[in-house]
Amino acid sequence: MTLVEAHGVGRRVELPDGSRLDILQGVDLVVEEGDRISIVGRSGSGKSTLLNLLGLLDAPTDGELEFQGRDVRRLSSGARDRLRGSEVGFVFQQFNLLPGRTALQNVQTPLLYDRGSGFWQRERLAREMLERVGLGARLEAKPDRLSGGEQQRVAIARALVRKPKLILADEPTGALDLETGAEVMSLIESVADESGAALVTITHDLAIAARSNRHLRLVGGRLEPLDAAPSAPAVPAPGTLASSVDPALDERLTA
Numbered sequence: 341m342t343l344v345e346a347h348g349v350g351r352r353v354e355l356p357d358g359s360r361l362d363i364l365q366g367v368d369l370v371v372e373e374g375d376r377i378s379i380v381g382r383s384g385s386g387k388s389t390l391l392n393l394l395g396l397l398d399a400p401t402d403g404e405l406e407f408q409g410r411d412v413r414r415l416s417s418g419a420r421d422r423l424r425g426s427e428v429g430f431v432f433q434q435f436n437l438l439p440g441r442t443a444l445q446n447v448q449t450p451l452l453y454d455r456g457s458g459f460w461q462r463e464r465l466a467r468e469m470l471e472r473v474g475l476g477a478r479l480e481a482k483p484d485r486l487s488g489g490e491q492q493r494v495a496i497a498r499a500l501v502r503k504p505k506l507i508l509a510d511e512p513t514g515a516l517d518l519e520t521g522a523e524v525m526s527l528i529e530s531v532a533d534e535s536g537a538a539l540v541t542i543t544h545d546l547a548i549a550a551r552s553n554r555h556l557r558l559v560g561g562r563l564e565p566l567d568a569a570p571s572a573p574a575v576p577a578p579g580t581l582a583s584s585v586d587p588a589l590d591e592r593l594t595a
């Protein structure tokens with residue numbers, strides 16, 4: 341099933357001096373259920389802007405964008421928020437956990453928007469999700485008591501507790517060491533597999549990009565395919581350099 345279909349999508353913003361900046365122009369992308377897509381691009385090329393459009397945080401200024409067959413530009417902001425809440429999960433580089441809340445409370449937060457789910461049901465779902473990411477023994481821990489890798493696991497549990505069909509990961513391993521990053525990606529992928537969700541990952545890390553089955557690069561406001569499959573192993577051995585994964589892929593990603 342097609343989740344997202346973008347044709348000629350553009351995103352333009354107005355700058356304080358009255359001039360306009362075309363961040364994205366003519367983006368074409370189809371995301372199917374179960375897809376594993378990585379997007380690379382230079383800093384400032386518009387990757388986060390694109391992720392915000394795919395995740396219904398923002399609407400395009402040009403082109404057509406459909407989410408599960410619905411025209412995003414015609415949705416009211418309330419309808420967009422509801423669709424995002426039930427169908428999209430975000431994982432960010434900086435975890436974005438609520439600092440004063442326990443792991444269990446953090447993971448329950450998205451469930452507060454589920455009409456009809458009572459406290460005990462929310463607690464059960466959050467507990468199960470934290471157990472799924474290996475943190476069943478740290479339910480009451482607050483973020484400042486957790487390592488970076490553990491905080492990212494809480495963030496993953498929070499992003500996926502509503503079983504979204506689209507998972508958008510913006511540099512999810514950027515704040516983690518290589519080995520922890522590979523573990524965290526495996527976790528995101530296996531949870532995505534269980535629910536048949538699509539996973540779109542923005543990354544600068546070539547080892548992380550190589551794990552996807554579709555590789556795209558954002559350049560000049562457009563997406564272009566990097567179609568040759570990387571020959572690298574899916575997970576680099578701990579301690580290996582990301583750029584040693586596949587010199588050919590490396591060249592294509594960073595050109």
Ligand SMILES: Nc1ncnc2c1ncn2[C@@H]1O[C@H](COP(=O)(O)OP(=O)(O)OP(=O)(O)O)[C@@H](O)[C@H]1O
Pocket residue numbers: 353354355361363381382383384385386387388389390
């Ligand atoms: N609301 C906005 N108003 C003005 N400029 C913006 C706005 N949003 C993004 N930009 C600009 O658009 C460009 C693309 O931003 P974006 O954050 O999408 O890039 P990116 O590829 O994710 O960058 P990075 O890899 O450094 O995070 C940047 O030059 C940014 O300053």
